[in-house]
Amino acid sequence: GQNIDQPTEMTATEGAIVQINCTYQTSGFNGLFWYQQHAGEAPTFLSYNVLDGLEEKGRFSSFLSRSKGYSYLLLKELQMKDSASYLCAARSNDYKLSFGAGTTVTVRA
Amino acid sequence: NAGVTQTPKFRILKIGQSMTLQCTQDMNHNYMYWYRQDPGMGLKLIYYSVGAGITDKGEVPNGYNVSRSTTEDFPLRLELAAPSQTSVYFCASSSDRDTGELFFGEGSRLTVL
Numbered sequence: 001g002q003n004i005d006q007p008t009e010m011t012a013t014e015g016a017i018v019q020i021n022c023t024y025q026t027s028g029f030n031g032l033f034w035y036q037q038h039a040g041e042a043p044t045f046l047s048y049n050v051l052d053g054l055e056e057k058g059r060f061s062s063f064l065s066r067s068k069g070y071s072y073l074l075l076k077e078l079q080m081k082d083s084a085s086y087l088c089a090a091r092s093n094d095y096k097l098s099f100g101a102g103t104t105v106t107v108r109a
Numbered sequence: 110n111a112g113v114t115q116t117p118k119f120r121i122l123k124i125g126q127s128m129t130l131q132c133t134q135d136m137n138h139n140y141m142y143w144y145r146q147d148p149g150m151g152l153k154l155i156y157y158s159v160g161a162g163i164t165d166k167g168e169v170p171n172g173y174n175v176s177r178s179t180t181e182d183f184p185l186r187l188e189l190a191a192p193s194q195t196s197v198y199f200c201a202s203s204s205d206r207d208t209g210e211l212f213f214g215e216g217s218r219l220t221v222l
Contacts, residue, residue: 043152097203
């Protein structure tokens with residue numbers, strides 16, 4: 001099975017940096033994903049890690065440590081439009097993809 | 110490409126009724142998934158499929174059934190609807206190439222009264 005934990009809520013100021021942590025336990029790990037979901041919309045893909053290390057895509061970066069079962073999503077230069085829910089998801093070798101409960105990020109002016 | 114298409118977008122059911130949520134994708138993806146999302150919560154996996162003719166249970170399969178007779182279609186059947194099945198349902202698909210990221214449909218909002 002898969003157990004995925006992430007904080008429920010985070011608040012930050014426009015222009016700041018926020019780091020969302022995610023811990024996971026999964027049998028047969030085969031990738032860690034981050035998705036963004038605005039209220040009333042479907043999730044959209046942000047990042048993918050399968051090897052240890054940092055993946056950077058513009059203002060968003062994601063880090064993975066397989067030995068620790070740990071990932072984080074780093075959002076830099078926060079903008080108001082970044083207010084959303086951020087979902088951590090772990091995939092197992094049988095392509096079962098399970099999501100955490102999501103972290104609601106509120107960006108304040 | 111249309112991507113992942115779900116129908117209907119909204120539906121109200123009475124307790125005990127049955128219905129099918131349709132999902133089709135035109136990206137030739139092997140993997141397809143059904144999730145439900147309750148208000149303020151994350152996505153819970155109901156069923157998934159790794160190819161035509163193959164389906165597997167996810168975390169919350171009770172009260173649902175699926176079939177995968179073609180690569181394109183992955184319908185979700187609700188038998189004997191219950192208020193606990195009031196939720197937003199998302200269908201998604203992915204390939205085994207590149208990152209295998211999920212492509213989601215727009216969601217189907219189901220209310221059981």
